[in-house]
Amino acid sequence: MQTPLIALVDCNNFYVSCERVFRPDLINKPVAVLSNNDGCIVARSQEVKDLGIKMATPVYKVQHLIKRHKIQLFSSNYTLYADMSQRVMQCLEEFSPQVEVYSIDESFLDLTGLCANNSHHYGLGIRNKVYQSTGITVCVGMAQTKTLAKLANYAAKKWHKTGGVLDLSDPTRRNKLLKITPVDEIWGIGRQTAKRLHIMNIHTAYDLSIQQPETIQKQFNVVIARIVMELNGTSCLALEDIQADKQQIVCSRSFKRRLTDYPELSEALACFARTATEKLRKQKSVSSSITVFIRTNPHNPEEPNYQRSISSTLAHATNDTRQITRIAKRLLREIYKSGFRYQKLGLQLGHIQNKTTPNQSDLFSLIPEDNSEPLMQVMDKINRQFPKAIKLSAEGLTNTWHVPVEYLSQHYTTNWDELAVVKCC
Amino acid sequence: MQQDKQTRGGARLGAGRKKGSSVYGETTKAIRVPESMIPEVKIMLSQRKLQSTELASVYRPDQQASSISIPLFSSKVSAGFPSPADDYIEKTLDLNDLLIQQPAATFFVRAEGESMLGAGIHPNDILVVDRSLTATVGKVVICALNGELTVKRLKSIGEEIILGAENPEYADIIVKQGVDMLIWGVVTNVIHPL
Numbered sequence: 302m303q304t305p306l307i308a309l310v311d312c313n314n315f316y317v318s319c320e321r322v323f324r325p326d327l328i329n330k331p332v333a334v335l336s337n338n339d340g341c342i343v344a345r346s347q348e349v350k351d352l353g354i355k356m357a358t359p360v361y362k363v364q365h366l367i368k369r370h371k372i373q374l375f376s377s378n379y380t381l382y383a384d385m386s387q388r389v390m391q392c393l394e395e396f397s398p399q400v401e402v403y404s405i406d407e408s409f410l411d412l413t414g415l416c417a418n419n420s421h422h423y424g425l426g427i428r429n430k431v432y433q434s435t436g437i438t439v440c441v442g443m444a445q446t447k448t449l450a451k452l453a454n455y456a457a458k459k460w461h462k463t464g465g466v467l468d469l470s471d472p473t474r475r476n477k478l479l480k481i482t483p484v485d486e487i488w489g490i491g492r493q494t495a496k497r498l499h500i501m502n503i504h505t506a507y508d509l510s511i512q513q514p515e516t517i518q519k520q521f522n523v524v525i526a527r528i529v530m531e532l533n534g535t536s537c538l539a540l541e542d543i544q545a546d547k548q549q550i551v552c553s554r555s556f557k558r559r560l561t562d563y564p565e566l567s568e569a570l571a572c573f574a575r576t577a578t579e580k581l582r583k584q585k586s587v588s589s590s591i592t593v594f595i596r597t598n599p600h601n602p603e604e605p606n607y608q609r610s611i612s613s614t615l616a617h618a619t620n621d622t623r624q625i626t627r628i629a630k631r632l633l634r635e636i637y638k639s640g641f642r643y644q645k646l647g648l649q650l651g652h653i654q655n656k657t658t659p660n661q662s663d664l665f666s667l668i669p670e671d672n673s674e675p676l677m678q679v680m681d682k683i684n685r686q687f688p689k690a691i692k693l694s695a696e697g698l699t700n701t702w703h704v705p706v707e708y709l710s711q712h713y714t715t716n717w718d719e720l721a722v723v724k725c726c
Numbered sequence: 727m728q729q730d731k732q733t734r735g736g737a738r739l740g741a742g743r744k745k746g747s748s749v750y751g752e753t754t755k756a757i758r759v760p761e762s763m764i765p766e767v768k769i770m771l772s773q774r775k776l777q778s779t780e781l782a783s784v785y786r787p788d789q790q791a792s793s794i795s796i797p798l799f800s801s802k803v804s805a806g807f808p809s810p811a812d813d814y815i816e817k818t819l820d821l822n823d824l825l826i827q828q829p830a831a832t833f834f835v836r837a838e839g840e841s842m843l844g845a846g847i848h849p850n851d852i853l854v855v856d857r858s859l860t861a862t863v864g865k866v867v868i869c870a871l872n873g874e875l876t877v878k879r880l881k882s883i884g885e886e887i888i889l890g891a892e893n894p895e896y897a898d899i900i901v902k903q904g905v906d907m908l909i910w911g912v913v914t915n916v917i918h919p920l
Contacts, residue, residue, distance in 0.1 A: 721875060723838065
């Protein structure tokens with residue numbers, strides 16, 4: 302059998318890179334992209350990282366640095382990032398028959414048998430192709446297993462000498478890297494596991510790799526035992542070519558302006574319910590568990606703090622926006638208390654199952670024979686053609702809860718009216 | 727009959743699992759395994775299980791939906807006489823086929839200014855830009871010059887790069903080595919409304 306070769310291709314500072322493609326004036330300047338409500342920093346250019354600003358730092362905490370170093374801020378422009386991501390992934394398909402899109406900015410590629418002796422060269426080819434086509438820089442990590450490929454990628458990013466491409470197939474090279482990598486950096490080792498490993502005197506990736514998988518399995522679980530085997534080049538995690546349907550769907554928002562009134566919160570919740578049920582119907586699923594959660598700002602000691610969540614299980618799984626909105630609103634009514642300034646509200650759909658899975662029916666209620674399915678289909682069809690054209694009246698007309706973000710860039714690739722302008726001068 | 731014979735217990739015909747109906751897609755057998763090797767064997771088996779249940783297939787993202795398709799031939803059927811041309815309908819024309827070779831690398835941008843009138847680029851025209859093409863002498867290119875996206879004709883590449891305008895009122899730009907300039911893409915088409 303051929304030795305497997307898995308590559309992890311990961312975009313560098315992806316959101317920042319997307320913004321820079323259309324704003325070449327920002328190359329080599331400090332740039333940061335903010336979270337949904339402009340609250341926290343979720344992507345940083347190298348210049349911003351060098352200033353010591355950590356991931357997920359709230360903007361107000363680094364206001365002085367933003368001013369002093371003229372950091373260019375952007376609200377997250379997910380429309381742009383999704384389009385650029387798709388372009389990157391499309392380029393990667395030229396290099397492997399099996400690509401697993403792992404997240405918006407990283408993919409696993411099966412390169413087994415594709416680049417016998419010159420994997421480094423092949424990796425550089427991937428890097429060049431993606432950069433030339435999209436303007437996005439990627440790093441390529443390669444090894445026999447996914448866990449090692451992930452580690453190789455981490456190293457390729459960290460050490461510029463690698464040229465952004467690193468093949469860890471060679472055991473000597475692999476062990477050399479494992480010895481200088483803290484165990485916390487390994488893919489799949491969480492903070493709690495790392496803590497326990499440290500107590501057991503396992504500090505580096507190498508320390509972990511020389512453990513017996515069965516001892517680790519006894520002390521932890523099979524997942525960690527697999528990591529040990531993966532670190533030794535035995536592949537335990539297969540490439541998943543088809544993305545699994547979501548097991549739960551969460552739709553939540555932190556509000557830029559704190560909300561106090563029930564009607565406003567309720568309208569926001571109805572909006573989340575629409576988005577969540579649209580997702581549910583897109584993957585042809587139904588849900589039978591609804592959770593609503595609400596909280597004030599937990600980091601503000603000067604204000605009264607309140608947080609609650611409440612769930613309800615349905616007799617019949619559904620994906621009907623009307624039904625889920627109705628139940629969500631009822632749940633919110635139960636946990637809402639006036640007198641608090643709410644910062645976050647969310648809705649979670651759980652117990653998601655395929656719509657065709659036979660459902661255990663409720664003894665005490667008749668199976669609803671209604672127009673739900675065709676109605677939802679029509680709604681989705683209209684909204685696909687004219688986005689957000691049809692909503693429930695529960696969402697209200699004004700959307701006062703929604704404060705527009707401040708630093709949004711243009712939808713350069715998806716809106717004819719927002720194309721990048723080129724100068725003829 | 728078969729059934730009469732079997733009324734007092736014993737093996738029944740067709741009972742039990744079908745051969746090869748296990749999760750591995752073949753018959754299985756019980757064996758003894760050294761305790762230390764159990765996790766390894768389990769992992770191996772779980773992988774085998776995955777392999778037999780998952781169909782390998784190539785992942786393809788959604789292709790961008792094409793814009794309006796115009797039928798090559800179209801004819802109305804009147805009074806029961808089908809048009810003889812209907813048999814000749816072969817395909818519809820898609821402007822994307824004509825304008826876009828590399829969808830992942832193709833971007834649209836809007837032109838501003840008059841320096842490229844000679845190349846047929848008017849203010850407000852939409853340019854089709856293919857980033858995957860190599861910029862060679864003679865091509866109209868988008869370049870990032872001093873941080874600004876600019877359209878020029880690439881006139882020479884050597885120690886100096888010469889970016890030419892296509893309008894006598896504008897001078898060529900000579901880019902010396904070390905100047906902040908990068909080629910962003912090659913313009914392949916101009917979309918100009920009349």
